[in-house]
Amino acid sequence: xxxxxxxxxxxxxxxxxxxxxxxxxxxxxxxxxxxxxxxxxxxxxxxxxxxxxxxxxxxxxxxxxxxxxxxxxxxxxxxxxxxxxxxxxxxxxxxxxxxxxxxxxxxxxxxxxxxx
Amino acid sequence: xxxxxxxxxxxxxxxxxxxxxxxxxxxxxxxxxxxxxxxxxxxxxxxxxxxxxxxxxxxxxxxxxxxxxxxxxxxxxxxxxxxxxxxxxxxxxxxxxxxxxxxxxxxxxxxxx
Numbered sequence: 001x002x003x004x005x006x007x008x009x010x011x012x013x014x015x016x017x018x019x020x021x022x023x024x025x026x027x028x029x030x031x032x033x034x035x036x037x038x039x040x041x042x043x044x045x046x047x048x049x050x051x052x053x054x055x056x057x058x059x060x061x062x063x064x065x066x067x068x069x070x071x072x073x074x075x076x077x078x079x080x081x082x083x084x085x086x087x088x089x090x091x092x093x094x095x096x097x098x099x100x101x102x103x104x105x106x107x108x109x110x111x112x113x114x115x116x
Numbered sequence: 117x118x119x120x121x122x123x124x125x126x127x128x129x130x131x132x133x134x135x136x137x138x139x140x141x142x143x144x145x146x147x148x149x150x151x152x153x154x155x156x157x158x159x160x161x162x163x164x165x166x167x168x169x170x171x172x173x174x175x176x177x178x179x180x181x182x183x184x185x186x187x188x189x190x191x192x193x194x195x196x197x198x199x200x201x202x203x204x205x206x207x208x209x210x211x212x213x214x215x216x217x218x219x220x221x222x223x224x225x226x227x228x229x
Binding site: 004040043092094102104108110 | 122148150167209216221
């Protein structure tokens with residue numbers, strides 16, 4: 001069963017801490033994405049990556065960075081966590097192959113991060 | 117860039133009745149429209165999708181319709197059941213946005229017993 005795995009379901013961190021959220025996919029997908037989900041705001045794209053060592057800003061990149069050293073792993077980094085980064089974080093992946101254009105994204109189960 | 121609007125934001129229907137969620141998109145080059153269902157505590161899962169060369173697609177109690185001229189697409193759930201309670205997201209993708217899918221803001225569907 002193919003999947004996207006997020007390392008933690010729940011995390012509690014202190015303000016100012018450096019936080020790493022990890023995502024691993026086993027589908028050999030080129031594209032990986034980080035979203036945050038807040039009530040009433042839907043899914044907002046933070047960063048995405050089309051290939052190893054490549055990254056592009058999404059709609060709300062401020063306060064975040066990412067790392068993609070291996071094809072299967074995409075990490076989201078909160079350089080100095082703040083309370084307004086308390087949220088559900090979702091990782092997703094997709095294939096860039098033309099024949100898989102119509103297969104959408106596969107999402108992980110999410111990491112609920114609380115910053116206190 | 118592409119923008120996807122979704123209505124309503126919340127929807128409550130009696131068990132057994134039908135539910136309809138509507139979306140509009142802005143990029144006329146959009147050619148793939150997936151729908152995702154997110155149950156409590158889980159990530160969104162693809163439940164049905166439609167391509168731009170098709171007007172309607174059905175899968176058991178779920179159907180999607182697409183009106184390319186009006187840039188509208190809709191999700192229809194018939195004979196709703198308690199397990200249909202979830203948040204539903206519509207989305208659109210176009211060749212001009214490469215691999216990015218643009219999501220609607222979500223609809224929280226509640227099924228009343």
